[in-house]
Amino acid sequence: MRSSPHIVVLDDEVDITQLLANYLPAHGFRVSQVHHGKDLVELMERDPADLVLLDLGLPGEDGFSIARRVRARWQSGVIIVTGRGDAIDKVVGLEVGADDYVTKPFDLRELVARIKAVLRRLLALPAPLPGNQALQFAGWRLDIRARCLHDPQGAEVALTGGEFELLSTFAQHPGRVLSRDFLLEHTRGREAAPFDRTIDVQVGRLRKKLQAPPETTEIIKSVRGAGYMLVPPVAHG
Template sequence: MSDDTDSRSTDADTAPNVLVVDDEAGIRDLLRQYLVSHGFRVSTVGTAAGARAVLDREPVDLILLDIGLPGEDGLSLTRYLRERWQGAVIIVSGRGDPVERIIGLEVGADDYVAKPFDLRELLARVRSVLRRANRTPATVDVDANSNQRETLNFDGWLLDVHLRQLTAPDGKTVELTTGEFDLLLTLLESPNRVLSREHLMLRLHGREPGPFDRAIDVQISRLRQKIESDPTRPKLIKSVRSVGYVLTASVAKR
């Protein structure tokens, strides 16, 4: 298996840079050609080691990652990335089993697309994740010339929306993935209001949940691990049976 890296770009150097990590050359070529034709810069590799090499030498905005890589698999690479890298990850895998999907989200992927996939749907997912990663919410109004950044304060926690940084009551910074940040911000925008799973899925992933889709539940679980003193008995993010979730804390802007 070759670990050669292929990189193509559009004329715009500022276009989002996507890294495709897949051991099938045909898939790499297909995704490279399609994404380049829609304005993205694209690098492709066939192994986890190749992905690390690309990340060491150039900025990457989003990774399309296959699980079934030779050697180190995609789930292991996702865990590694979440400890050291803040970009977005979409798993694109032939393992369409719901358990695999849940595991992929649990280890930190922002979305999961099963093979065979529709290229237009994949493009929509890529754009949606990148848009969430770079969006400035309409609920936040900050003077661009001000030296002060607005933060959202809840139960002693501080979320700096522009830095996308969460600070715990003890002053420590808590790292959030793109999906975790977007979920927390969505909850903070509607405190003490029950948000359905359907609403959260449309807001965060741009699609309606399937009958056995647990993507939102998995993201809630991951977020609780980071902000609840006892995630098994959550006090900040409460479940509303058969409906969705509610943030119970008061939220103040600073």
């Protein structure tokens, strides 16, 4: 991880952005403050962020659409930090690509822990695999070192940081039923909440991206009451 990851705080409450701008640098982060979606775009064009802390209740553009654009255009991490604690909002936030969802009021130490957890997944190289760094299944190729996925025709398919970690875990345990608790521990660790639908949301997104050939069964199978399993065999190379 770089010594000073760039964090952008987008919130229309100046007190919140100033609080984080004062607190986060002591934990090794470089912080920028913006208060509108258009200001975020201007900033990201000249100084892209490693991670955006994003409020949903913004004037003008909806926070969910901003989160979607950040992931698609700049591939930066996103943590939604909002006063909206409804379960539906959390699910929608994760579906549009957010890496985590924190409700206000928040504990500053917990927020720092969540930021570090997301940055570890996004910026740190994964532990090397023996031999070749690519895993292949049903014509798909998952490059562990480059953190990218290619479809059977060779086109790259965009994955969020959470989706990549989840698919990597499946690909390293093919043919094995993995419980939600196991998947949470291997993708989010101690930051996972006791009741966390992140895995279900991310599996749903992966299924949409991993279109199985017509002659094959589904790639990620639900096992009722047990979890999920990557169905096709996996080869290194």
